[in-house]
Amino acid sequence: MKLARAETPDGVRTGEYDDGTLHAETGSYEVGEDLLAPCEPGTFYCVGRNFAEKIDQMDYDVPDRPDWFIKPAVSLHHPGDPIVCPEWTEELTYAGELAAVVGEECTDLAGESEVRDVLRGWTVLNDLDALDQERRTARKAFDGSAPLGPVIETDIDPRGIDIETYVGGELRQDATTDWMIFDPYETVAFLSERYTFRPGDVISFGSPANPGLLEPGQEVAITYEGVGTLRNTVVAPGEEDGGEGGDG
Numbered sequence: 358m359k360l361a362r363a364e365t366p367d368g369v370r371t372g373e374y375d376d377g378t379l380h381a382e383t384g385s386y387e388v389g390e391d392l393l394a395p396c397e398p399g400t401f402y403c404v405g406r407n408f409a410e411k412i413d414q415m416d417y418d419v420p421d422r423p424d425w426f427i428k429p430a431v432s433l434h435h436p437g438d439p440i441v442c443p444e445w446t447e448e449l450t451y452a453g454e455l456a457a458v459v460g461e462e463c464t465d466l467a468g469e470s471e472v473r474d475v476l477r478g479w480t481v482l483n484d485l486d487a488l489d490q491e492r493r494t495a496r497k498a499f500d501g502s503a504p505l506g507p508v509i510e511t512d513i514d515p516r517g518i519d520i521e522t523y524v525g526g527e528l529r530q531d532a533t534t535d536w537m538i539f540d541p542y543e544t545v546a547f548l549s550e551r552y553t554f555r556p557g558d559v560i561s562f563g564s565p566a567n568p569g570l571l572e573p574g575q576e577v578a579i580t581y582e583g584v585g586t587l588r589n590t591v592v593a594p595g596e597e598d599g600g601e602g603g604d605g
Contacts, residue, residue, distance in 0.1 A: 359585070360478065360509040362395050363388040371395075374508055394435045394505040395480055396458050396557040401428035401503050402548055403454070403484055405493075407537050407563030423544045426493045428503050434483075436506035439597040440589045442573060443499065446487035449571045449591075452564035453522040453530050453579035456482040457545060458509050459560070464553040469542040475554070476545070478511035481579050481587040482561045488570075504577075505559065510584045515541045519582040520565060525575035532565035534581075 361374035365386040372381030379386045406417050406424045434440065442449050460477035483504040490496045515534055522530035534541075541562050548560060571577065573593040580586040 358511045360395060360511060361388075361507065362393040363391060364393065369393065390437070390507070392436055392507045394433055395507065395509045396477070396505075396559070397430070398433060398458075398503075398505075398557050398559040399430055399555050400552075400558050401432055401482075402552070402554075402558065402560045403428060403482075403497070404539070404544055404561060404563045407539055407544075408532065408565045409536065409538065410532075410566040419538070423539045423547050425548065426497060428498045431500050432498060432503035434501040434504040434589070436504065436587055436589065438504075438589060439592040440483075440485065440504065440571070440577070441501070441592055441594055441597050442571070443487060444594050446489055448488040450486050450488055450567060450569070451522065451524065451529075451571055451577050451579075452484035452486060452567050453520060453581075453587075454482040454484050454561040454564050455515060455518065455520075455534060455541065455581050455584070456480050456505065456559050456561040457515075457541060459554040459556055459558040462553065462555050464549050466546045466549040468546055472542045472545045472549075477556075478509040479513055479515055479581075479584050480506055480509050480559075481581050481584055482559065483577060483579055483587060483589065484561060484564060503559075504587060504589050506585070506587055508585050513583045515562075518584065519580075521580045522567070523576075523578045524569060524571065527569075529569055530565050530567055530579075534562075536565065537562060 370381035
């Protein structure tokens with residue numbers, strides 16, 4: 358089942374999403390692909406160095422446990438909304454990531470079974486990164502740095518999912534979640550030893566190698582098989598004027 362959020366004549370509604378129709382408690386709405394981010398995270402917990410080819414690309418050491426950083430709530434960016442290149446960076450890049458959405462408050466989870474019980478499902482994240490800034494917080498934790506969506510898939514095994522990212526029509530990422538160093542369930546359990554997760558929080562699991570930078574006019578389309586395609590178009594400052602949503 359796919360879950361989505363959308364603006365309707367009755368306000369923002371969440372419900373099951375099927376072929377352009379949102380089925381919410383207050384009724385059904387024809388929303389097409391005009392979707393909001395499927396949740397409102399209080400915190401993004403983002404794992405890095407989780408694909409061997411990315412480690413080779415960035416010349417990092419291989420971690421012996423999940424390596425992570427945090428993006429704040431203001432990093433949330435809706436599917437289809439233009440990605441505005443910040444004026445303070447000349448090296449903006451992308452990272453197509455699988456992300457888990459937390460469904461209930463939880464902490465100190467003991468293994469895969471308990472993790473499954475608390476997750477609402479899976480979605481797609483673009484971990485935007487200003488490579489010319491110093492340290493991860495400056496590079497990654499800024500307004501709009503986490504495009505998310507377009508839907509949450511509730512019934513899928515995150516293992517063995519094919520990944521494709523196109524930038525300006527060019528295939529930039531082609532991989533599978535089987536190449537992750539740390540399994541998604543293992544990662545969520547590990548982080549839960551340190552944090553209390555709240556409903557809507559997002560945990561992402563890193564990206565394969567992501568060659569090239571983003572330029573105004575390019576569409577970024579990140580697909581995780583069975584989950585959906587997150588689309589956003591990059592624009593220069595002052596040129597943001599709406600966009601098209603993603604595909605559930």
